[in-house]
Amino acid sequence: MESATSTKRTSLMIGSVWLVLTLVVLTIGFRQALFLSPTDAEQGDVGRIFYWHVPSAMLGLVFPYINFVASLAFLYLRRRNPLAALTADAWAVAAAEVSVVFASICLVTGMLWGRAVWGIWWTWDWRLTSELLLWLLYVAYLMTRRMSTDGQTSTLGAIISVFAALDVPLVYFSIRWFRTQHPSPVFGGGADSGLDPSMYPAFLWNVLAWLMWGGFILAFRVAVERRRQRLDQLEGLRMLESDIDNFKLGGEPERGNAF
Amino acid sequence: MQTTEQASPVATTTPAAVLAGVSKLFGTFAAIRNLSLTIKAGTITVLLGQNGAGKSTLLRLLAGLTAPTRGSVTVLGDAPERRRGRIAYMSHAPMLYDELSAMENLQYFATLNAVGGGCDCVGSPEMALRAVGLDPHLAKPVGQYSQGMRQRTSLARVLQSDPEVLLLDEPFSNLDVGSAQHIVELLADFKTWPIHGGASGRTIVLTTHQAHLAESIADLTLTMDRGAISR
Amino acid sequence: MNFYRHVMAHLRKDLRLEWRSRDSMTGMLFFSLLVVVVFAMAFDPTAAVSRQISGGILWMTLLFASTMALNQAWTREQRNSVLDAQRMAPASAAALFFGKALANMIFVTGVEAVLAPLFTVFYNLHALGQGWLLLIVMPLGTWALVANGTFFAALGLRTRNRELMLPLVLFPISIPALLAMIQATTGILTGEIEPDLWIRLLVVYDVVFTTACLLLFDTLLNAE
């Protein structure tokens, strides 16, 4: 018990320090992006959206991989080592949620930028479309978890995750072919092709900041999920130990038959 | 039937089933609580108890249809999922297609049970149906059968797979006294069927409310209460 | 060999069940007919326009019709807990999946066979590209829908809201296949796009996802 509380305290401390550092870097990134980086000649100030949009897009592609690897680990460990499998599941669900958050930001900032620069909110360009589908796939993953019956959530989630991971590259390439055959007029100019060296500091600070933030929120979410799992187990144990008071007479006779 | 006679089963062989500290939770409902039990091969175990006492869940655990929340279940020396085909399970539900006739249902499951060059002579659908007292040539779909007939078809389904471990959930529930008595005799007879492959005897675990019916054949009678064995 | 025998047993059984009730076939057929008529009234298609849109309408019709039918694909197994008996049998779960998927494939193909002449009549169709390629595109596209659909319908059994679950998961996952089949069909009808790239994508999609379904079906069936 002594060591358990001390490790808890250590991880809490590491977490807080990490959070403070992240906030500092986020502030630097914010200042760089808004005040120090030069205004884009073509796009004006709205071009600064780039510093949030692109890091979010990049991270939105990283977290699905974590989800996929964790899901595979879960499927492998499910019968062999149920406790380790639970940890893998915590990582999977956290990574999926964080993916959806970053993909949502990517979509919304992208739309705001598009309206100001292209004059339209949305175009079915391959990049936008694939990002939207990525978002849809991981929302479907989270919905499946929500709707699944007790005790099967993790397995069903892991299965959907494998399908989603197989789907993403196919979506990416197919939509790219599709939209290459009908080039969208808005993407003729190549407004963001190449990165001016003057933009580097702001861009890199923001990538670092959001990477740190992403790592923090992922680890935090995993910790919460682990805690929830432990509480669940504790509750189960209590149910087993408490004898009569929790027992509903004649309760759930059909349970055994539920498929 | 196989003609090679087996020597009388040796008492000190692997048990048919071992449950070690098994608990099963459905959400916050504890269906089985920390249950440990060894079922000897070649015996008939009768489980008694009220609705919700955990009898059905225990059978489903033994069948490998559901995994224990804690503890381990071993049937015929391995996890029940790896002993498919050697365990048969009959539940409250008939586990048959309503639209097919008894014969069609049984033939379908016979194909599924045949793996490799399995001996087709044992457990042919026709013999199984005759054994439970049904006409194999009845063309009516199972959905139009009476409760009792469906129950007997369901029993034929499990018997034809020639299982070493037979799990029966309320096998007498919808039967009149005569046919229930007939089934009891059939089960007693089933226990003596020879097995190819050197196993040490057929094992039956059944749950029932009608204790008086099963008493005559039971080697062991257990009463379950709130997910544990009380007697 | 065992696998083949078991698949055939499942398939035979499913065909027999469908023959006795004809539920999903009649349902799908009438639904598709309704969609075709409603779309035709909404767009009042001329020959040139209908070539552009009918590929999309055809596949959307089939997608919705087959989703409707696939939602019911496992109800018979669920009703009397037949699925438990199938899980207990030593036959592989993949065979169960494959047999059911083949049966659904046959049903949807039957619907297509009736739908194709209707489409030609109502939309004044006449392929400008190589019409025979449709004979490749249709089965490939149908299999893409049916294989995933059968799998996710079984997944839906393990959730609280089966009817809602299937489209929720099936549609996003099928997007590349849908895109490929619609593009290939439109390409063939209009003669403007070369369909072979899309056909190749469909083949890749079918192979990848059929493999995934076969490998994961056992896990799905024994998720409990």
Added chain:
Amino acid sequence: MHFEGMSAMDARHLVLAYASVALFQGGYFAWVVRNWLRLKDDEKKAAKPVE
């Protein structure tokens, strides 16, 4: 940067973009924190002996 007034679309959209980032990340963070605190309460309750 120089705000030439909020009426210009690019300035407005830049602010909106920043607000949406803060909303999504902050909202998710708040949600996780809320779950964390709630679990903490539950844990305390669970630690108490059964009455």
